[in-house]
Amino acid sequence: MSHVTAAWRHAKACGVSRRSFLQLLSAGGTAAVLAACGRQVDTGGAAADAAQPAAAFWRKDPSPFIQHPTNLETRLETLHGLITPNELFFVRNHSPTPTIDIATYRLRVAGDAVARPLALTYDELVALPSRSVIAYVECAGNWRGFFGSVLGKVASGVQWGTGGIGCAEWTGVPLRAVLELAGVRPDAVDVNLVGLDEGAFSRPMPLAKALDPDTLLVYAMNGAPLPPDHGFPIRAVLPGWVGGSSVKWIGEIQVSAQHTWVKNNTTSYVLIGPEWPADQYAPAEGAPITTQTIKSALALPWPATLPRGRQILQGYAHSPHGRITHVEWRVAEADPWQRARVLEPTLPHAWAQFEFAWEPRPGSHVVTVRATDERGNTQPDTVPFNEKGYLLNIPLPHPIEVT
Ligand SMILES: Nc1nc2c(c(=O)[nH]1)N[C@H]1C(S)=C(S)[C@@H](COP(=O)(O)O)O[C@H]1N2
Numbered sequence: 001m002s003h004v005t006a007a008w009r010h011a012k013a014c015g016v017s018r019r020s021f022l023q024l025l026s027a028g029g030t031a032a033v034l035a036a037c038g039r040q041v042d043t044g045g046a047a048a049d050a051a052q053p054a055a056a057f058w059r060k061d062p063s064p065f066i067q068h069p070t071n072l073e074t075r076l077e078t079l080h081g082l083i084t085p086n087e088l089f090f091v092r093n094h095s096p097t098p099t100i101d102i103a104t105y106r107l108r109v110a111g112d113a114v115a116r117p118l119a120l121t122y123d124e125l126v127a128l129p130s131r132s133v134i135a136y137v138e139c140a141g142n143w144r145g146f147f148g149s150v151l152g153k154v155a156s157g158v159q160w161g162t163g164g165i166g167c168a169e170w171t172g173v174p175l176r177a178v179l180e181l182a183g184v185r186p187d188a189v190d191v192n193l194v195g196l197d198e199g200a201f202s203r204p205m206p207l208a209k210a211l212d213p214d215t216l217l218v219y220a221m222n223g224a225p226l227p228p229d230h231g232f233p234i235r236a237v238l239p240g241w242v243g244g245s246s247v248k249w250i251g252e253i254q255v256s257a258q259h260t261w262v263k264n265n266t267t268s269y270v271l272i273g274p275e276w277p278a279d280q281y282a283p284a285e286g287a288p289i290t291t292q293t294i295k296s297a298l299a300l301p302w303p304a305t306l307p308r309g310r311q312i313l314q315g316y317a318h319s320p321h322g323r324i325t326h327v328e329w330r331v332a333e334a335d336p337w338q339r340a341r342v343l344e345p346t347l348p349h350a351w352a353q354f355e356f357a358w359e360p361r362p363g364s365h366v367v368t369v370r371a372t373d374e375r376g377n378t379q380p381d382t383v384p385f386n387e388k389g390y391l392l393n394i395p396l397p398h399p400i401e402v403t
């Protein structure tokens with residue numbers, strides 16, 4: 001068996017599509033394939049991934065991204081300004097991006113807590129009054145790789161760096177308006193969104209979150225029709241909640257008078273670990289995660305190499321709890337924190353940009369940034385480990401080599 005055949009067998013077994021395999025092969029030979037597969041320890045979808053046909057996982061050009069077997073991670077240093085362009089926005093897919101025929105597409109609303117089950121066409125949905133919200137969407141596992149590389153304990157799942165996040169202007173119809181059309185009964189408890197992708201990815205939310213006017217059924221991203229990789233024709237965006245709750249390619253909205261338990265609030269997207277008691281969450285294996293955490297990151301490669309001399313460093317800070325009010329930075333742990341400049345605008349659901357001037361000498365440095373929001377939340381010095389590596393938000397020690 002040739003090296004390449006062996007690498008393909010290995011790649012297929014760990015869930016890599018033929019297309020990703022060929023991309024990895026051309027990028028760095030069989031070593032790159034093996035490195036990619038070693039990195040992928042799936043959070044429960046491993047069996048499903050392994051069974052997948054050799055289809056393309058995404059449609060967009062993957063070259064600007066850090067490529068994981070099924071995900072595309074944004075390089076923050078490629079961004080300018082508050083809005084992440086669609087072609088640079090990270091992709092997190094559990095199954096390949098589906099092809100959906102808009103002519104036959106229906107958005108269904110069903111369940112034991114709706115009075116009038118509905119099936120809306122795309123045009124009917126788009127004709128409803130719309131809203132636009134500038135909001136970041138961040139994968140619950142963004143920063144997961146630092147559980148291993150910074151805290152010394154590897155968590156299972158895609159080993160994201162800082163780029164499992166993006167911020168866009170989302171235009172759509174409030175979920176609330178569609179629920180009102182369907183006549184939600186007063187005994188409704190949970191609203192579950194179900195995707196049309198192969199794995200029928202779904203994630204329920206409590207009625208109160210579904211009725212929040214900023215919880216949107218989105219059909220446009222940064223003014224363009226939603227791209228296929230980001231959920232065409234319709235996706236949800238739940239500002240402040242983990243990315244997994246922003247279900248893409250929605251086919252059905254299920255409104256139930258009972259709590260709805262699915263994979264993504266029982267075994268995935270739950271906090272499991274010695275310091276995360278689980279008893280009270282049964283049948284879930286731990287507390288299902290909802291809101292994101294406050295974070296800040298430098299818009300630099302990890303590790304970064306910079307020239308000596310005065311320069312401006314930039315980054316992004318975000319909180320699910322409100323506007324970012326300040327960002328601090330320091331080089332050595334013994335140094336005092338210094339204020340960075342937070343750029344306007346600071347919007348309630350968006351990330352904020354910050355910058356500061358730095359005049360480094362040649363050598364190895366570690367730069368740390370820390371954000372605070374309008375409610376006084378800030379990044380904690382430590383977080384208890386959880387097996388699936390969600391919600392890490394300690395101030396990150398960013399390694400920078402100055403030449
Ligand atoms: N139907 C469906 N929706 C989904 C997913 C998925 O695999 N299938 N992935 C979720 C996860 S985990 C994240 S982080 C976001 C990512 O959105 P993006 O790919 O548009 O960046 O989509 C969410 N919605």
Ligand SMILES: [Mo]
Nearest residue numbers: 139140243244
């Ligand atoms: Mo995610």
